[in-house]
Amino acid sequence: MLGKVLGAHPDLRKDAKEVASHVGEVLSGLAGDSKSWEQRLRKIAPDLIDEIHERKQPSTGLPDLEVDGGRVALRFAPNPNGPATIGSVRGIVVNSEYARRYHGEFIIRFDDTDPKTKAPMLDAYTWYLDDCEYLETVPDRVVYASDHIIEYYEYAKKLILMGKAYVCTCLRDEFKRYKDACEPCPHRDADVDVNLKHWEQMLDGGYHEGGAVLRIKTDIKHKDPAMRDWAAFRIVETAHPRAGIGGRFRVWPLLDFESAIEDHVLGITHIIRGKDLMDSEQRQRYVYRYLGWQYPKTMHWGRMKIHEFGRFSTSAISEAISDGIYTGWDDPRVPTLRALRRRGITAVAIRKFMIDLGIAETDISLSLDNLYAINRKIVDPEANRYFFVWEPVRMEIIDGPDMIATPKCHPGRDDLRKIPAGSTLYVCRTDIEGLEAGDKLRLKNLYDIEIMSTEPLVARCIGGTHEEWCATCEKPRYQIIHWVPDEHVPVVVHAPDQTYGGVGEAGIVEELGNIVQFERFGFVRIDSVDAGRVVAYFTHR
RNA sequence: GCUCCGGUAGUGUAGUCCGGCCAAUCAUGGUGGCCUUUCGAGCCAUUGACUCGGGUUCAAAUCCCGGCCGGAGCACCA
Secondary structure, three states: OHHHHHHHOHHHHHHHHHHHHHHHHHHHHOOOOHHHHHHHHHHHOHHHHHHHHOOOOOOOOOOOOOOOOOOOEEEEOOOOOOOOEHHHHHHHHHHHHHHHHOOOEEEEEEOOOOOOOOOOOHHHHHHHHHHHHHOOOOOOEEEEHHHOHHHHHHHHHHHHHOOOEEEEOOOHHHHHHHHHOOOOOOOOOOOHHHHHHHHHHHHHOOOOOOOOEEEEOOOOOOOOHHHOOOEEEEEOOOOOOOOOOOOOOOEEEOHHHHHHHHHHHOOOOEEEEEHHHHHHHHHHHHHHHHHOOOOOEEEEEOOEEEOOOEOOOHHHHHHHHHOOOOOOOOOOOOOEHHHHHHOOOOHHHHHHHHHHHOOOOOOEEEOOHHHHHHHHHHHOOOOOEEOEEEOEEEEEEEOOOOEEEOOEOOOOOOOEOOEEEOOEEEEEHHHHOOOOOOOEEEEOOOOEEEEEEEOOEEEEEOOOOHHHHHHOOOOOOOEEEOOEEOOOEEEEEEOOOOEEEEEEOHHHHHHOOOEEEEOOOEEEEEEEEEOOEEEEEEEEO
16 A cells, blocks of 8 residues: 555655555554445546455466467476386476466476486386376377487587587596596597597497596586586496397486487477476586577476475385385385375375475475375265274174164265164274273164173163154264174275274275275275275275 | 575465565464264364564565575486
8 A cells, every 4th residue: 555655656755654654544444344445436436446356366386387489398207217206296297287288298208318227117117107197197298218319329429529528538536536626637628539439439339337428518617516527428238128229228328418408309398397406407508508409498396305205215115115115116105106096095186286386496394184185175075985893893782673774875965875783793992992881872873872791792772773863852972983793894904004904894895996985984995805805095084 | 615496384385576455375284163873074263474683775575695494416316
């Protein structure tokens, strides 16, 4: 308000204090309901009446992109040395979301140029594509860096001819010493034809692993040591696992070179990735400058740490799996998308979760509770309800009428499930712990009981059926517990922290693959039903 | 050691570019209540933040400088 006034009357600025107090007075005089404001405004300035209804729309999710060419192309470039982790999912979701918003292209590029230290895993290629399908972010194009090695060689040669790249045979430590001292190594100023000859030798097997690298000439005195003459190619004698690649190449590009070339060749307009690759951008810009290319626009998000998983790396998980600590890449304790899928976290929830995070450069440390809350809103209106009794205890009922309980499949719908109940029931140990003879309970959708004895557990039916109860005016309220009849199925639930064993109502076997709610327990995805034995994965409460 | 990012409630996030409509948004969590023959669900209420210090300005979450804290890079990994 004050800003408006001062903006219109700059001469008043020197008396801003006074003006401010006047404004304050006027504003407090306006206190009242918005209806009366509206009426007054209609009199004074009818043309402004619409603004009163305008609400500043708080922006959520992803900010708009800076688009100048019209065309938009984004890529997600994973190393297929393991399946998509929750971190990769951010890259997939954010990039594909932008492609969708701007009717652009979304490309998956497998940066599989290290057959040795980060050996590609054949299954991971397919898993990535399968995960994209699950997330409904099917890429418009899939490319493999390992298919383009020859092309990288051509650009390398070009840069050598331009005097912008040289073959360096320093030992690793040797070069580091030069670099840290801002001094050129002895190979830096070699003639173009010498470099060319050495490059050919690299390709032809004249050097062994570790014997030579091709460096991009930057500025050996650059104030940031990370920029100084970085390595673009090195020799790797390990075969690549992809059929058709195998042992064909011994000279492999490093990320900065491979990615620099690919992004240009693919016509990528925007690179959105973690800020750990910010320096990488600066290195790659040298190549773009030398080749006269324009670097894509970039955005970065900060480092992401999930409370439930802590620090993790694909190779660490891989190791833990081969050590038998985890059952596989979809073990519920592992931070992969495959594990979340198995647990029943929906694609919609995962996408919303990632989009809500936005692309702030702040390093974040957050809990999966946020994801669970989103997922719950999606799953709760649909999921059928069932009784699952963990740590079951057998209970005999005296005077229990034989009857069929008919709880609703879902509190919001009218379809019913039918559970025949006799004189033997099972209830959770935790529900009867601490009870003594004389205590009363309500068996959900069945009848009220009074505990007669706890060892063995015997109870007496004391109330009418659910229908009778509904008809009476007096409605006593005992603690409500759920139960499972004598006729039931064994159920095992795998949760990240523990595994629950128990029994469930028979209808559960019909829900293979579905997400259901075990009442008073939580949501669960029915993973397998084998000869009446049910295995479920815990989703969240 | 050098370099680059960042720092808004317990946790995320909006606002920061273009200083005043910000006594600061939304979500999640916490707390209290209501409802209910499931619930940790739903409904209602409530709680709680601009990293610190200087500077510029009539006016700073927003601009400038410095400190502190966090993260990353300086690999023949991605």
